[in-house]
Amino acid sequence: MSLNTIMVFAEGDESGPTTLTLELIRAARGVAANVEAFVLDDGSSMAESLGDHGVSKIHAMGGAEGKLVGAHAAALMADLVVSNLPDAVFFGQTPDGRDTAARLSVRLDQPVITNNVGVTVEDGVLVLEEPVFGGTQNIFTAFRNDGASLALFRPKSFEAESIGGAIAEVSVLEGADPGNSGTAIVTGRVIEERSGPQLDSAAVVVSGGRGLGQPEAYELVDELAGLLNAASGASRAIVDAGWVPYSKQVGQTGKVVKPSLYFACGISGATQHLVGMKGSKVIIAINKDPEAPIFSVADLGIVGDVHKVMPALIETLKAT
Amino acid sequence: MKVVVCVKQIPDPALPGELDPTTNLLKRDGKLILDESDSYGVEMALQLVEAAGGGEVSLVSMAPNNEMSGLRTALAMGADDAILVSDENLAGTDALGTAKVLAAAIGRLSPDLILAGVESSDGYTGTVPEMIAGVLDLPSVTFAKQISIDGDTVKAQRQTEAGYDDIECKLPVLLSVTAGVVEPRYPSFKGIMAAKKKPVEALDLQALGIESNTVGVVGARQETIRVTEAEERESGEIIEDDGDAHQRIAEFLGELKVV
Ligand SMILES: Cc1cc2nc3c(=O)[nH]c(=O)nc-3n(C[C@H](O)[C@H](O)[C@H](O)COP(=O)(O)OP(=O)(O)OC[C@H]3O[C@@H](n4cnc5c(N)ncnc54)[C@H](O)[C@@H]3O)c2cc1C
Numbered sequence: 001m002s003l004n005t006i007m008v009f010a011e012g013d014e015s016g017p018t019t020l021t022l023e024l025i026r027a028a029r030g031v032a033a034n035v036e037a038f039v040l041d042d043g044s045s046m047a048e049s050l051g052d053h054g055v056s057k058i059h060a061m062g063g064a065e066g067k068l069v070g071a072h073a074a075a076l077m078a079d080l081v082v083s084n085l086p087d088a089v090f091f092g093q094t095p096d097g098r099d100t101a102a103r104l105s106v107r108l109d110q111p112v113i114t115n116n117v118g119v120t121v122e123d124g125v126l127v128l129e130e131p132v133f134g135g136t137q138n139i140f141t142a143f144r145n146d147g148a149s150l151a152l153f154r155p156k157s158f159e160a161e162s163i164g165g166a167i168a169e170v171s172v173l174e175g176a177d178p179g180n181s182g183t184a185i186v187t188g189r190v191i192e193e194r195s196g197p198q199l200d201s202a203a204v205v206v207s208g209g210r211g212l213g214q215p216e217a218y219e220l221v222d223e224l225a226g227l228l229n230a231a232s233g234a235s236r237a238i239v240d241a242g243w244v245p246y247s248k249q250v251g252q253t254g255k256v257v258k259p260s261l262y263f264a265c266g267i268s269g270a271t272q273h274l275v276g277m278k279g280s281k282v283i284i285a286i287n288k289d290p291e292a293p294i295f296s297v298a299d300l301g302i303v304g305d306v307h308k309v310m311p312a313l314i315e316t317l318k319a320t
Numbered sequence: 321m322k323v324v325v326c327v328k329q330i331p332d333p334a335l336p337g338e339l340d341p342t343t344n345l346l347k348r349d350g351k352l353i354l355d356e357s358d359s360y361g362v363e364m365a366l367q368l369v370e371a372a373g374g375g376e377v378s379l380v381s382m383a384p385n386n387e388m389s390g391l392r393t394a395l396a397m398g399a400d401d402a403i404l405v406s407d408e409n410l411a412g413t414d415a416l417g418t419a420k421v422l423a424a425a426i427g428r429l430s431p432d433l434i435l436a437g438v439e440s441s442d443g444y445t446g447t448v449p450e451m452i453a454g455v456l457d458l459p460s461v462t463f464a465k466q467i468s469i470d471g472d473t474v475k476a477q478r479q480t481e482a483g484y485d486d487i488e489c490k491l492p493v494l495l496s497v498t499a500g501v502v503e504p505r506y507p508s509f510k511g512i513m514a515a516k517k518k519p520v521e522a523l524d525l526q527a528l529g530i531e532s533n534t535v536g537v538v539g540a541r542q543e544t545i546r547v548t549e550a551e552e553r554e555s556g557e558i559i560e561d562d563g564d565a566h567q568r569i570a571e572f573l574g575e576l577k578v579v
């Protein structure tokens with residue numbers, strides 16, 4: 001038995017929806033007969049792609065230039081959710097997705113379940129699956145509320161699937177001022193430089209951690225990544241320390257990656273790091289501590305010093 | 321300037337976490353410590369008050385059994401006082417319920433600024449701070465990685481997937497700070513001694529005027545229906561580097577057809 005309608009909070013830009021948005025639509029389609037989407041512009045840029053993935057209708061919220069998305073979007077969404085009564089609203093676990101879900105939760109007085117990787121309908125209610133304790137156990141939680149259920153999903157939990165659906169119908173959402181809660185303004189936007197393969201879509205990822213010892217040693221990671229045509233990533237320890245920007249962070253608070261090969265250099269393998277990379281097809285790890293938890297998920301584990309193994313490997317690869 | 325910092329007290333993350341087999345809730349009995357995620361908020365508050373030339377830093381925490389050892393740590397760092405909300409009806413409270421409780425406590429203090437962590441180490445819903453702002457109808461800046469105050473305006477950098485946004489907002493406002501945003505100080509011996517005498521106001525739901533059916537397991541309106549073991553990833557070949565491990569890696573990369 002499936003539900004009637006699920007609305008998806010769609011994110012993206014002029015070039016189209018994010019992959020995570022398409023994954024959410026796939027998840028929603030699996031449990032509901034009708035999928036609609038909230039979009040933060042006039043809706044025209046995504047009508048085709050969202051329709052193709054199975055969205056019947058877009059609720060266009062207008063642009064959010066200069067505003068913070070959470071307070072602004074939730075104010076617009078709340079009235080529609082109250083009048084149209086969808087069974088659920090799905091969000092991606094992104095900064096704006098979390099803010100919007102949280103604000104909407106307060107406006108509707110409805111619970112939010114976070115960090116989900118799976119969804120089913122059992123006895124007519126939504127059941128969500130969340131990995132805990134570093135992914136060693138899964139908790140299944142059923143909503144027991146009346147009204148729209150709110151759920152946040154982790155990236156790469158579903159496969160986006162184009163089903164050749166018709167262009168989505170666009171209806172414009174108007175009114176609803178967020179009031180005092182919407183008074184923070186965006187005065188500038190800084191995009192940190194990125195080149196080469198993107199971390200969340202690269203086939204190979206080389207990541208470095210605190211075991212590199214010093215910021216300059218991250219060059220070894222970059223060099224190895226270059227030779228393997230890989231994206232370079234990092235543990236939170238060295239992001240917090242300011243060695244590399246946050247956009248490189250892999251893990252619970254960073255990016256979820258599922259490459260065919262993940263190469264962890266000087267990373268201990270804390271649970272919060274593992275949940276971001278455990279889905280990789282093959283894992284290679286270099287760590288000088290034979291007890292490091294990263295070895296429990298590694299297909300090839302090298303107990304050794306990154307300052308010896310990495311330069312030697314780089315030389316070998318250059319020579320071939 | 322008056323700053324309130326939300327601090328969560330959690331079971332030591334170094335110990336393995338455990339679910340209570342009857343309720344399926346995370347076990348939270350026993351000693352709790354200051355969540356490292358909130359030590360950044362405490363440090364940030366102390367620095368902002370110093371920069372403003374004076375003020376007060378108050379802590380707000382919701383924890384079982386009137387547990388306050390984590391609060392004492394934050395008081396030892398230099399916070400002035402604290403409100404601790406504890407009530408047996410709070411067991412099983414979800415993010416929204418937590419936000420209702422914390423917002424009620426914060427409302428008593430009428431702060432200029434509220435700080436919280438982006439996400440807690442044990443719950444990591446990452447939604448409680450934004451919900452508190454929602455309940456109090458305040459603007460907010462989540463994922464703040466730099467904060468300064470200029471008169472009645474807060475300027476902050478909000479981390480984004482691609483870089484960061486510059487944000488401005490009039491006080492009062494709530495900000496959630498990322499880990500590593502500042503270097504939390506270690507409590508000094510003097511600070512630890514002083515903390516023992518600092519006021520901690522203990523409140524229950526009745527004192528806050530919150531109906532017990534809006535929080536706790538009942539208010540959460542969700543139920544854990546089963547817990548399963550995840551499929552374990554097999555570990556493979558582990559070798560000790562004796563000078564030629566790089567050759568084994570190169571060979572392995574060749575087998576994978578990566579090179
Ligand atoms: C709420 C929350 C969210 C978090 N989110 C994330 C996240 O998204 N991503 C993330 O990564 N972490 C996250 N963390 C942090 C996580 O718990 C760890 O602290 C972090 O992953 C550790 O990074 P690390 O492995 O680089 O450092 P460490 O744990 O310090 O490990 C360094 C490793 O390097 C090894 N080493 C040292 N020297 C050498 C050498 N010369 N050669 C080889 N090996 C060497 C050591 O044996 C050690 O295993 C989060 C934590 C919390 C509480």
Ligand SMILES: Nc1ncnc2c1ncn2[C@@H]1O[C@H](COP(=O)(O)O)[C@@H](O)[C@H]1O
Nearest residue numbers: 327382436437439440444445446447448
């Ligand atoms: N029980 C609590 N007591 C005080 N602060 C809390 C509590 N729960 C959450 N918070 C605050 O909200 C932040 C995010 O928590 P969470 O939403 O659980 O990830 C934490 O870092 C704290 O600042």
